[in-house]
Every structure is written in structure tokens, then in C-alpha cells.
Amino acid sequence: MANYIDGFVIPIKKKNLKDYKKMAALGCKLWTEYGALSYYECVGDDLKVNWGLTFPRMCKLKADETAIFAFIVFKSKAHRDKVNLQVMKDPRMNMENVKIPFDMKRFAMGGFKTLVHSK
Numbered sequence: 001m002a003n004y005i006d007g008f009v010i011p012i013k014k015k016n017l018k019d020y021k022k023m024a025a026l027g028c029k030l031w032t033e034y035g036a037l038s039y040y041e042c043v044g045d046d047l048k049v050n051w052g053l054t055f056p057r058m059c060k061l062k063a064d065e066t067a068i069f070a071f072i073v074f075k076s077k078a079h080r081d082k083v084n085l086q087v088m089k090d091p092r093m094n095m096e097n098v099k100i101p102f103d104m105k106r107f108a109m110g111g112f113k114t115l116v117h118s119k
Helices: 014-033 077-089
Strands: 004-013 038-043 065-074 108-113
Touching (some): 004 014, 004 077, 014 077, 065 077, 077 108
Antiparallel strands (some): 004 065, 038 065
């Protein structure tokens, strides 16, 4: 059975990475606690490549920004839906009084079927 992936690209100010890391650590704890197979939050390190559409150009990054590339691995889309429902019901996910350290208008996400997967 192929896995299912939720993927995210998030432009973020470099000065906000410390705050974002706290949110990401909570996300990792919750998603894996509820059954996600893997959880990754990655920060741009080598974004000035010489081919293709670069993350800085795609995300319209400013000089003081970088990109987060994140993904969560699930058994299937149904498993993803079940895990995400549990995570969203968890009181630790209450973000009412939390200042989000990035611009939600520039946040991108989607669910992905796996085409090719290494074992």
C-alpha cells in the first residue's frame, strides 16, 4: 500500500524560526502521537540552485526570509483523515492565543498520493 503525504511550504522571516520551531515540535509530538508514520519540518539551507524554479523565487522570499518545507507521512488518505481529525480535536492544538510566526496568506499545503517510494 502506498503512503499518503500532507505537504507544506511556508515562507517565514528568519527571526521567527525559534518561535516556529516550538510550534513544529508540538506538531511533531501530536501527529506522531496520533499515528502519523513520519513528521518532517525542514528549513531552507541551500536555496540558491542554478536550475529550475527556486524556492526563493516561487515563494517570493524577501532578504530576511527563508522557506520551511514540511511533510507528514500517513498509511493512506483515510489514515490521514483520521489522524488529522484527532489532532484538531486535541486541546493542545488550540491556537487562539498563539501568535502565528508566519503569514498564513503565503502558507501552502496539500495532500499527495505517492507515485514512487523507496523501501
